[in-house]
Amino acid sequence: MTDEPDRALRTASALMSRELSLVDIFTGGQHATTLLAHDGESEFVVRAFPADQDAAVREAEILSRISGLGVWVPQLVAVNSDLGEPVIVTSRVRGAAPDVALSxxxxxxxxxxxxxxxxxxxxxxxxxIPAEPPRGQSALALRAQREWDTLDIGDPVLTHGDFWCGNALWESHRLTGVVDWSGARSGPRGVDLAWCRQDLVLLGSPEAAGVFLDEYERLLGARVDDITAWDVQAAAQAHDRVETWLPNYLGIGRLEMTAELLRERLDGWNSTL
Incomplete structure (x- = not known):
């Protein structure tokens, strides 16, 4: 075991006052080291964040707020509030990354x-969220900055903040849960909508991005009239760094992905906005 998982497991064991053993290391994200651990009876998920980040404490606060969703979201077990070694332990949500054959x-x-x-x-x-307009000097960033004051930020909801298929868990074609709540905020529904639409584009299907919006609006019983403005905000955030997301997609089994393919798909989508 490398130093970081080993350290996270030791901290989690101390928090729970019993020894945890490593079962697996999850590879679908970059901002936390995420482990599956076992105490001899039950499985737990251990997430360790970089030192001096308050993500573990923030996620613990969010989990208490969303606990009414039951087994569909992680349940808080323990959290280390020491920012020198931020670690959170939760229950395991059933399911896995989406099968590569899932359309x-x-x-x-x-x-x-x-x-x-x-x-x-x-x-x-x-x-x-959003707290400020996207930074940068790309054409998309400048457009997002110009349009910042026109965004409709009324009617805020609880937003996940990183709503993509890799933060959902699946059994066959059914979604069984949503994880990684450290970025949850209060904000317009367009934040999550645009982020997920962009993910579907990166998976290779702008058509699915349209289906996603249509189904959301059908279930909501209302139209989201400013979705293009939110798509621009998401595009501006992705423009300078989409290649760095490759490990996330490889981590959920999308081995066909390359940095060049991510760039090609994003640029194609952005040209339609």
């Missing part, structure tokens, strides 16, 4: 239904 269209429908459930939750008191 983006099927992913789109399940993600839309999940997002409706999330957006029904109260985000009052959480930090707002």
């Amino acid at each position: 983006p269209m099927a992913i789109a429908g399940e993600m839309a239904a999940a997002l409706i459930r999330i957006h029904e939750l109260d985000g009052t008191g959480l930090r707002p």
Whole structure:
């Protein structure tokens, strides 16, 4: 075991006052080391964040707020509030990364239904998102900055903040849960909608991005009239760094992905905005 997983497991064992053993290391994300651990009876998920980040504490606060979603989201077990070694231990949500054979269209429908459930939750008191316009000097960033004051930020909901297929868990074609809640905020529903639409594009299906929005609006019973403006905000955030997301997609089994393919798909989508 490398130093980081070993350190996370030791911290988690101390938090729970019993020894945990490593079962697996999850590879679908970059901002936390995520482990599956076992105490001899039950399995737990251990997430360790970089030192001096408050993500573990923030995620613990969010999990207490969304606990009404039951087994569909992680349940808090323990958290280390020491920012020198931020670690959180939760229950394991059943499911796995989406099968590579699962079509983006099927992913789109399940993600839309999940997002409706999330957006029904109260985000009052959480930090707002977006907090500021995207930075940068690309044409997209400059457009996003110009359009910043035109965004409709009324009617805030609880937003996940990183709503893509790799933060959902699946059994066959069904979504069984949503994880990685450290970035949850209070903000417009367009934040999550645009982020998920962009993910479906990166999976290779702009058509699925349209299906996702249509299904969300059908379940919501209303149109999201400013979705293009939110798509621009998401595009501006992705423009300078989409290649760095390659490990995330490889980590959920999308081995066909390359940095060049991500760039090609993003640029093609952005040209339509």
